[in-house]
Amino acid sequence: xxxxxxxxxxxxxxxxxxxxxxxxxxxxxxxxxxxxxxxxxxxxxxxxxxxxxxxxxxxxxxxxxxxxxxxxxxxxxxxxxxxxxxxxxxxxxxxxxxxxxxxxxxxxxxxxxxxxxxxxxxxxxxxxxxxxxxxxxxxxxxxxxxxxxxxxxxxxxxxxxxxxxxxxxxxxxxxxxxxxxxxxxxxxxxxxxxxxxxxxxxxxxxxxxxxxxxxxxxxxxxxxxxxxxxxxxxxxxxxxxxxxxxxxxxxxxxxxxxxxxxxxxxxxxxxxxx
Numbered sequence: 001x002x003x004x005x006x007x008x009x010x011x012x013x014x015x016x017x018x019x020x021x022x023x024x025x026x027x028x029x030x031x032x033x034x035x036x037x038x039x040x041x042x043x044x045x046x047x048x049x050x051x052x053x054x055x056x057x058x059x060x061x062x063x064x065x066x067x068x069x070x071x072x073x074x075x076x077x078x079x080x081x082x083x084x085x086x087x088x089x090x091x092x093x094x095x096x097x098x099x100x101x102x103x104x105x106x107x108x109x110x111x112x113x114x115x116x117x118x119x120x121x122x123x124x125x126x127x128x129x130x131x132x133x134x135x136x137x138x139x140x141x142x143x144x145x146x147x148x149x150x151x152x153x154x155x156x157x158x159x160x161x162x163x164x165x166x167x168x169x170x171x172x173x174x175x176x177x178x179x180x181x182x183x184x185x186x187x188x189x190x191x192x193x194x195x196x197x198x199x200x201x202x203x204x205x206x207x208x209x210x211x212x213x214x215x216x217x218x219x220x221x222x223x224x225x226x227x228x229x230x231x232x233x234x235x236x237x238x239x240x241x242x243x244x245x246x247x248x249x250x251x252x253x254x255x256x257x258x259x260x261x262x263x264x265x266x267x268x269x270x271x272x273x274x
Contacts, residue, residue: 047074059108064101
């Protein structure tokens, strides 16, 4: 069977990157040249678009989650435009620019994908890209369980008993002791109060030392100890002193007292002779 491909009206000849059309009507040397370098040049006018972002972020990140687009290469005469979309959260600032901030409040446990479409370049250019960040769940805060004033720095056994019982009921919870010195305390008093409380929970109540972490929180009007409980993965409590160290006036240390010698026993009266 003979295949009829039809007659080519103008034979083609590719020479040195130029597409040459041979025109049969005007002689063998007549031709029209189309420069294929122009097509290559058009492709070179396309930019490379990338987007950068952190791997993880926190729920309610105060500064916002940042996504940044980078455009390299392409037509130098083009001023690119930027249009962003996000899969979760809201764009709080930067829309229309190369960098945006995303509000992550309330989206803990999700991922955020930010996609940018860069405009201004040829239609055949691929000018869209994206980046994805995982948003961690917000940690639950610690809760103040109790507090007690301890002027003599001793442990309040009834409060500490309740504290230990609560921790034993939830093996995943973490306990915290924050001790404060008073306005007239000695510098070491807060640490002594913390040590006394910890000694009671560990040695008397047999609580694992890792379950009750202690620290010194500065100064309050009176020496006291705060008891806090954090759920699993919760954030530790913050110290909240109310008296500046410069305003603390330690009371004079009490001088050691000497034991008063007991008076000699009086001799028993001699019996009267009859």
